[in-house]
Amino acid sequence: MPVLIVEHDTERARRWQTSLQCQGLEVISVPGQREAVIVMQTRSVSLLVVNLDLTEGSALTVADFASYRHPNAKVIFLTDSNMFSDGSIFMHAGNACAYLPASTPPEDLVAMVEHFRSVA
Structure with missing residues (x-):
């Protein structure tokens, strides 16, 4: 099942997505609430990476x-x-499992995602 990234900063979302995909994970990235809901209505997701400061939703x-x-x-x-x-x-x-600064290095985020996917 994919990881869903909900992040309005397209550059940051791209860095996170690339780092996760390099570890063999399937990743879907969307900019806001509306798109996230659409994805969750049509796909199963195992973990979400969500920016609390969304500009949409x-x-x-x-x-x-x-x-x-x-x-x-x-x-x-x-x-x-x-x-x-x-x-x-x-x-x-x-369902919150972690709270991190958005400036967390992508490799640290990858480690968190891998950890929480393995304990799910």
Whole structure:
């Protein structure tokens, strides 16, 4: 099952996608909530990588829809802000498995994705 990236910064999404694909993972990348919902309605996903600072839609809505449509899928949230820096993201999104800065190096993100896919 593919990993779904929901990231409005196309360059960042491309770096993440390329790094994950280099590890043999199937990856779908979309810029916002609407496209993420469409993907989750038509495809199974095993893990989502979602930027909390989406410019189109809400990252929490994406996570909520994922929990409904794909109850075993986990979500790695990334952000450029200090939103949820108190760890409360784990109370707001039951499928959250990690909270990272959006500047996390792609190779570190790959390690997180591989870890959470293996424990799913």
